[in-house]
Amino acid sequence: MAILELPGWAALAPALLLAGTALALFIIDSIQPHSSDRGILAGTATVGSLASLTVAVWFLLAGVGQPGLEGLGVIELFDGQFVVDQMALFFMIIVAVVTALISVASYDYMDGHAYQAEYYSLVMLAATGMALMAAANSLVTIFIALELASLPSYALVAILKDNRGSVEAGLKYFLIGALSSAIMIYGISLIYGTTGVMQLDSIALELEALVDDGAEFGGLLGLGLVMLIGGFAFKTASVPFHFWAPEAYEGAPAPISAFLSSASKAAGFVIAFRVFTTAFPIDVTNELIGVDWTIAFIILAVVTMTVGNFAAATQNNVKRMLAYSSIGHAGYALIGLAGLSVDGGEPVMGAAMMHLLVYGFMNTGAFLFVALAEHWGVGRTFEDYNGLGKRAPVACFALAIFMFSLAGIPPLGGFWSKYFLFFGALEAGLLVVAAALVINSALSLYYYTRLVKAVWIDEPLTQRDALAQPTGLYAAIVVAAVMTVVLLPGFGPVVDAALEAATIVVA
Amino acid sequence: MMIEALIGVVLLGAAVVFVAPNRIAGKLAFAISLVPAALSLWMFAVFDGSGNALLDGELAFESHLEWIQFGEYAISWFVGLDGISLPLVVLTTLLTTLAIVSSWTPIDERESQFYGLVLFIEANLIGVFAALDFFVWFIFWEAVLIPMYLLIGIWGGPRRKYAAIKFFVYTNVASLVMFGAFIALVFGLGDSVTSFALPEIATAMLAGELGSVYGLEATTLASVVFIAMFLGFAVKVPIVPFHTWLPDAHVEAPTPASVLLAGVLLKMGTYALLRFNFTMFPEQVDAYAVPIAAIAVISVIYGAMLALAQTDLKRIVAYSSVSSMGYVILGLIAYTQFGVGGATFQMVSHGLISGLMFMAVGVIYNATHTRMVTDMSGMADRMPVAVGILIAGAFGYMGLPLMSGFAAEYFIFFGAFGSTFLAYAPIFTAIAMFGIVIVAGYLLFAMQRAVFGPYSLETDYEVSRAPLHDVAPMFVLLGLIIALGVAPELIFEMITDAVDPILENGGDL
DSSP: GGGGOOOGEEEEEEEHHHHHHHHHHHHHHSSSSTOOHHHHHHHHHHHHHHHHHHHHHHHHHHHHOOTOOOOOSSSSETTTTTTEHHHHHHHHHHHHHHHHHHHHHHHHTTTTOOOHHHHHHHHHHHHHHHHHHHHHHHHHHHHHHHHHHHHHHHHHHHTTTTTTTHHHHHHHHHHHHHHHHHHHHHHHHHHHHSSOBBBBHHHHHHHHHHHHHHEEEOOHHHHHHHHHHHHHHHHHOOOOOOOOHHHHHSOOHHHHHHHIIHHHHHHHHHHHHHHHIIOOOHHHHHHHHSSOOOHHHHHHHHHHHHHHHHHHHHBBBHHHHHHHHHHHHHHHHHHHHHHHHHTOOOOHHHHHHHHHHHHHHHHHHHHHHHHHHHHOOOOOOOOGGGGGGHHHHHHHHHHHHHHHTTTTOOOSSHHHHHHHHHHHHHHTTTTHHHHHHHHHHHHHHHHHHHHHIIIIISSSOOOOOOOOOOOHHHHHHHHHHHHHHHGGGGGHHHHHHHHHHHHHOOO | OHHHHHHHHHHHHHHHHHHHOOHHHHHHHHHHHHHHHHHHHHHHHHOOOOOOOOTTTTEEEEEEEEEEEETTTTEEEEEEEEEHHHHHHHHHHHHHHHHHHTTTTTOOOSSHHHHHHHHHHHHHHHHHHHHHHHHHHHHHHHHHHHHHHHHHHHOTTTHHHHHHOOOOOOOOHHHHHHHHHHHHHHHHHGGGGOOOOOHHHHHHHHHTTOOTTBOOOOOHHHHHHHHHHHHHHHHHHHOOOOTTTTHHEEEEESSSHHHHHHIHHHHHHHIIIIIIIIIOOOHHHHHHHHHHHHHHHHHHHHHHHHHHHHHHHHHHHHHHHHHHHHHHHHHHHHHHHHHHHHHHHHHHHHHHHHHHHHHHHHHHHHHHOOOGGGEEEOOHHHHHHHHHHHHHHHHHHTTTTTTTHHHHHHHHHHHHHHHHSSSHHHHHHHHHHHHHHHHHHHHHHHHHHHHHSSOSSSSOOOOOOOOHHHHHHHHHHHHHHHHHHHHHHHHHHHHHHHHHHTTTTSBBO
């Protein structure tokens, strides 16, 4: 296989391609400053992210990251600072998919805006950071990748410079982001203080040694863990660091909201998955700090899904509703960590990974519909969306698909992952979490169908003229909708990939 | 591959109708729906299965394909028909075709979406009855909700939004509870099952493979699961006290949606009860026989009393469904050949009769724009044919001999009265039989006020004879009702053939 002859660093190709695209965009911008040639800019970004997607899928199919394969297997780079295994590739695929979708959609959305080249290159840089987060295997690289993803995101949220909401959202996002970064790096320093290493596998080894030496420094380690969890909670928009999300998503350009709520959240989850399974084995950590860290995630999962769903049910603004729904879904995905135990728990973590993949399509699609509505200028509340189905049946049909899929109703992709999470929670014996899932699911049905009701059932408040059909936005929405549907019959490969990936990390 | 063809044709047809112009959508949907109707009748004619699908029976039109491997469990596309599911599939396809024809008059906006959704619902209903893998079954089971939600929400009456969301949330929560219970059961079965295929799970259950999980002993677990699943299905049936979504949904739904809701959707609940609770848990059925019989009898009497109190024709028929479904539960819990067989027969029979009643009420509403008994009188003068069929349907409900309602209720009462399985069976049966009197009471009372006597109408509409395409589907239904009443063995033989294996595991054969 050709891949055998490539040098080791080529395993990071999905991330490197994204970085290269960002540089290409910088070059385009320097040749032709203030370019507004949307075709070239959006085209470059789309091609770059699709290339990254193709390579990541190819690696996954070729068997990179499957242990035991001669010459392939799990590839460790730079003394284990990065690791390319199936989980890394799986999340790189999610990031690349979302990036491609929003690049296509931004072709129309950014029409007439300033700083277009900067916009696309920042998106690519943030995507690079997220792809690296998927592969980062040491607390240092994790933190650097996290910052690489975060800093462009702050700028992207505020990129509509003349829009007060956008700038305010950017500032809020930045302040809370800076705070959580500070907390997280303090947590990292405490963990380093306890173990003396940064690399995740080495941390696990050091912890075992500490247990043998009489289990000292448990309190220090526990504090560090709590602070680390804080950092992840920020990135995944989980309680208690969730309150930036509605503000940032509402103020940001809608494609960026889609980007942050799908790709950035997935990237936050991959580091949480990796750090907690690799560096802090449950039995050892339990002996050191005296508490099972899954309890923290059980509480976080239940509280996050409940807060997200209850808040979403009370919103009148569609974008804020989606923002809170995205907090709710973070709660669902947290079950992936809550369901781990000494005996394993790869089905539940695999289910969480599947959920994040499906979520990458359905949630991105939903936010892109909001982008389309902003493009039309129809307003922001549910009432403003009334009766859109008559004017734009295709897009509204896609919206109905996204909403029912987010609610986990078959025959759509969201069904599998939600019910597998439910299955996983029951298998892990988390009856409380399963009960919370039932209650939240019923509640989510209310507000998701409310949007379907608005566009399909309610009569419009005012007479509307025909609505434009921007090519890029429509294409992205239709692709996301088709994928959401196709993932129902075609979920087998996703399940296989996610479960194998989870098995490697958990075991 | 016949079942795939059946579902595939309907799904494809739904897609075609969705994009067809509104003008021809109704006729096109009718033409398309003839294909599955003919196909299912052909399947009925050449049916060669025997025994029960879950209990080592010979399946007809079986197909089994690997789909997803989730951890230790395989999920596969597994469909097939036995003597219980085939009549229900035929009921679904015929009733859908007739419901489409009956929509030509009342549905006058967004026709292509309407008929597309009706066909989409049909595909899922066929899937529910044909699926033999839990996940496949559950996908179809849940997928029915979306089109029904939209049918009620878009084309329904004044309170349609409330009714639609109530229907959706109510039944979805019930499904989640049921799903959780079933998954717990699968974990309890441990290594003895490696897939979600229902026959495999049923076999393991009956072989006593259930272990303990969540610290519950096997018998406690079985009871908990049995009760949770019973509650989950009870909402769909619906059984008192979980019936409150039904009148809202029915009253607000457009006529064709009511026809499918009462005719087929309610049968999903009783079908699932028969397939899961009454097939897999004979011991728990025994343990909870008396409370279940009590609930059944309460449903019969309470539903009938509620119907007695209504003045809205559609509400009367809606509540009478609660009562009729109570008979089905009574037949099931009797656990005798005639009881369970009669209950299955009643599912088909009630599907036909309630479909007929809703159509007749719909035809009257199309002409008068009111459904209130108090607003009209003497309708028989102006719409003799439609009203004649309404009366025939009402007599079918009351159990007039030579109509399917008589056969169904007779089987149930005969099976229940002599049941040695159910304690106090004669008393339960006697009380339930009293329900017939109430049914006769409210139907005759409503008929007397609305259709007989001198003609008068409170609303300002000119009432004349109903068009042929409104009346024709009702004639077809009436023909089927009489055919099944005269010759119940048309389907009763294949039903009992599939029911007997269930009773061998603890029932009263």
